Amino acid sequence: MSTAVVNTAEKSPARDSAELAGEGTEYWEQTRRPFPCLLFLAPLLVLYEFGVLWLGGNDAAMLRNAADSWVRGMLYDVGLRHMFALPVIVAGLLLLWNFYGYFDWRCRADTLLGMAAESVLFAFVLVILGQVIEVLFRGAGMATISVAAGPAAAGHSEVSATILPRALAFVGAGIYEEVLFxxxxxxxxxxxxxxxxxxxxxSTILAVLASSLAFSLAHYVGPAGESIVPFTFLFRTLAGIFFATLFFARGFGITVGAHAVYDLIVGVLLAGSRGEF
Structure with missing residues (x-):
């Protein structure tokens, strides 16, 4: 009789709800830990780094976005000149963060799938935000142009003119602009x-604003920098705030994923129908 009671309790709706709530909490926590973020980003890092070498050949540097080039330049100045120094350092930072933060090292496979789904979702949220701002600007009679959150990501020469190199460069923008900013x-x-x-x-609010302004301004400096347009400057600042909020709320991995997917949508999928961004 007691066994039957125990079995009934184990299968009760209340227990099932508690287990589901526990799994939801575990997923929420895992996605924000550095180690699951590294596992999520590892395929993107490998795809980008080896893809740049494969597609770029002698012009591989021309496929790298501005943030990637800037950070590599700083590493070069201090003597770290190996081509894989930057991705190794990024991986090392996340591992050290997980170790010294005393975070759990476990990560479920479905957590990584959930992070991918969230990245796509938040990318579309940012696309919608961009559309709303564009409508408001046009309603006010102000000029607008199609914009990606990570410009100059498509490189600085004809090597990035085709779709595959452009897509690869936008993946790099999602990774290294988020690393930097x-x-x-x-x-x-x-x-x-x-x-x-x-x-x-x-300090949190000021840091978000300052980093977002720096993120926006970075697109207008250097050889590949654009001319400042109010629409693009405002949108990129808001995109920076959006990504910073994601960074705090959903972790580094989902932020990178959302940035890369957004740039791919606007810079590759929509570029043909709306012109250059």
């Missing part, structure tokens, strides 16, 4: 504002 600059700005005696909330 969210993984590195956002915490640096936060610590800087905290050092200036700003509160936790104030």
């Amino acid at each position: 969210r993984l590195l600059l956002l915490p640096a700005f936060y610590l800087g504002f905290r050092a200036m005696q700003a509160g936790v909330l104030g």
